[in-house]
Amino acid sequence: MSERWRFLLTPGKTAFENMAIDWAVLKANSTGSVPPTVRFYTWNPSAISIGYFQSLEEEVDLDMCKKLGVDYVRRITGGGAVYHEHELTYSIVIPESHPVIPRNILKSYDRICGALIKGLRYLGINARYAPINDILVGGKKISGNAQTRKSKVVLQHGTVLLDVDVDKMFSLLRVPSEKIRDKLISDVKQRVTSIKHVLGREMSFEEVADAMKKGFEEEFNVELVEGCLTKGELEDSKSFEKNYFSSYEWNHKK
Amino acid sequence: MKLKSVYKVPNGKLLKIFMDYDAEGNLIKDISITGDFFAYPEEAVELLEKKLRGARVDRDVLFSRINSVIEENDIEFIGLNVEGLTKAIMLCVYHE
Numbered sequence: 001m002s003e004r005w006r007f008l009l010t011p012g013k014t015a016f017e018n019m020a021i022d023w024a025v026l027k028a029n030s031t032g033s034v035p036p037t038v039r040f041y042t043w044n045p046s047a048i049s050i051g052y053f054q055s056l057e058e059e060v061d062l063d064m065c066k067k068l069g070v071d072y073v074r075r076i077t078g079g080g081a082v083y084h085e086h087e088l089t090y091s092i093v094i095p096e097s098h099p100v101i102p103r104n105i106l107k108s109y110d111r112i113c114g115a116l117i118k119g120l121r122y123l124g125i126n127a128r129y130a131p132i133n134d135i136l137v138g139g140k141k142i143s144g145n146a147q148t149r150k151s152k153v154v155l156q157h158g159t160v161l162l163d164v165d166v167d168k169m170f171s172l173l174r175v176p177s178e179k180i181r182d183k184l185i186s187d188v189k190q191r192v193t194s195i196k197h198v199l200g201r202e203m204s205f206e207e208v209a210d211a212m213k214k215g216f217e218e219e220f221n222v223e224l225v226e227g228c229l230t231k232g233e234l235e236d237s238k239s240f241e242k243n244y245f246s247s248y249e250w251n252h253k254k
Numbered sequence: 255m256k257l258k259s260v261y262k263v264p265n266g267k268l269l270k271i272f273m274d275y276d277a278e279g280n281l282i283k284d285i286s287i288t289g290d291f292f293a294y295p296e297e298a299v300e301l302l303e304k305k306l307r308g309a310r311v312d313r314d315v316l317f318s319r320i321n322s323v324i325e326e327n328d329i330e331f332i333g334l335n336v337e338g339l340t341k342a343i344m345l346c347v348y349h350e
Binding site: 051052105133148149 | 289296
């Protein structure tokens, strides 16, 4: 009989709630109060997340965010700035000591990305892991991923692009100069893709979530059992949201 | 004096360094190491920034100071390395 992990479906939350929930689940898992957990989510309103080490004002056009009603948040994971709109975002929280998780960090990216690659295959898409933290289809990026390890627990979260609007993305992200903006946008259009672009038709969040769930189950030989956040997790996530992710100090700390 | 450098680590990520520089003493007054790299544990970067305050802007001094902080604290970088970080810091002052 295969191991049972918790599965959470939490679409439509704010950037601050989403980042707070991932951290709260990590904390709960580190104390042994919840099993390994896979969560799928979306962002409402759409939002930019930046890597833990990035400078907010260096990467993000805050005036444009305000104008377009786009939120922004600093993650607890490293990596780059991401505009979250038409995508499935996943997170996995699991003890570092779990036998499916390689000790080596890059190998563990590879292993977790394997679940998404299997999920994409269910949609008829052939993808591959490209170190450090990308998944590519035909040489173009369809997924970006970021991992942290705290309290002996691994948290990895990342995106699967359902559709992408590179022009909008670059109106929100800061580029080195106006001169190279057009060149940069055309370069990125060559390097980024989405499920819609690959298949030539739209896929709903639910369809993609079904496929990704099967991908995780197959990769890790587990059963994902739908559950909900515990009372403790909800309390922690409220407090992380207030004290970190929605605070000026946290988001502007670099 | 406020200085900045942008440096793409070969086979790695994009580093952006912000430095408050004491030109008279050729010293780092304060430094912020930013970019899309990964570091485990993340708090290690704050420690590095602290340990670099007061350091002379000299390739060998910086390299050995960064290296010893990394070894003493069992820090793992991904998309970044000691050479790249040293180079990016040097670029704030010496633009070649």
